[in-house]
Amino acid sequence: MLPTQPHAWTPVALSADLPAASVLPAHLPGGALAVWRAEDGTVSAVADRCPHRGMRLSHGFVRGEALSCIYHGWRYGKTGRCLAIPAHPALSPPDAIRVATYRTGERDGIIWVTRSQEAGALPAHDGFVGLRSITLASTPEALVSSLGGTAEGGSLDGTIGGVEARLLMAPAGDEGALLCHLLVAADAMLEEKVAASRGLEELRRRAEAAGTTRAAA
Structure with missing residues (x-):
């Protein structure tokens, strides 16, 4: 009864539950997510596991346009790439250090996420x-x-x-x-x-x- 199409959008949260500079846990079939809103209002969704020690990124915090892991503070941008490692401030993290990202969208006060790059328009619930x-x-x-x-x-x-x-x-x-x-x-x-x-x-x-x-x- 739930949508099972590979290109389906999943409603993961209400927009009102994710104010600017916040993060919350969510779920897609097959895996946990960290859904976060940058200070500019942009919503992103990433796999809910920091590549460093496996801590849930949904326990982390948002500063500016990045999501930080609460364990050692590794910072990830909207593309999933690691931007900074606080223990090594002079290091530019290699591009290979990143978390998986997923397409997101908002409509009618609902945040949607999909694993597919081929998903069509967001579901409409006008009114x-x-x-x-x-x-x-x-x-x-x-x-x-x-x-x-x-x-x-x-x-x-x-x-x-x-x-x-x-x-x-x-x-x-x-x-x-x-x-x-x-x-x-x-x-x-x-x-x-x-x-x-x-x-x-x-x-x-x-x-x-x-x-x-x-x-x-």
């Missing part, structure tokens, strides 16, 4: 904006069954907390976990956003209970 993200210990099938909505290509439409909403489903990294991004109408009132957010919590409880029942069957 919707991202509200919040949540991780469920469940499956796409259990979530669809619990909501009773209509699913297509990782997108699920339905009523959440009495509000018409859309869920974007993506792998969460841990086995048996699902990442969901809640989208509501761009002109939704504050009370509608609150109702949808609370409804999402209830939906999570139902979906996790349904997923447990299916696993035990």
Whole structure:
């Protein structure tokens, strides 16, 4: 039920959850990511492992236009190339020291990542904006069954907390976990956003209970 095409875009986070000069962990099928936003607002995604000692770069920090590993401070630019090694300030790191990078894009308040250089235009969700993200210990099938909505290509439409909403489903990294991004109408009132957010919590409880029942069957 999740997109399985090799050229698919994956929704990894909401734009609001990644302010300038910050980094967060994310996941694509087959590997963990560090998604970071430079101070100029540009979003980049790299493999979540520093080539030096294997520390997760998602634990690191952003200064200017570079992501630094929290362990020994190795700095990586937007192309993935190592820019500086603090223990050897006079050294110009060789071009071979770099982390794998992935294509990113933003639309409708959602950050998308793909492994493919051939992926087309970003998925459009015109009229919707991202509200919040949540991780469920469940499956796409259990979530669809619990909501009773209509699913297509990782997108699920339905009523959440009495509000018409859309869920974007993506792998969460841990086995048996699902990442969901809640989208509501761009002109939704504050009370509608609150109702949808609370409804999402209830939906999570139902979906996790349904997923447990299916696993035990």
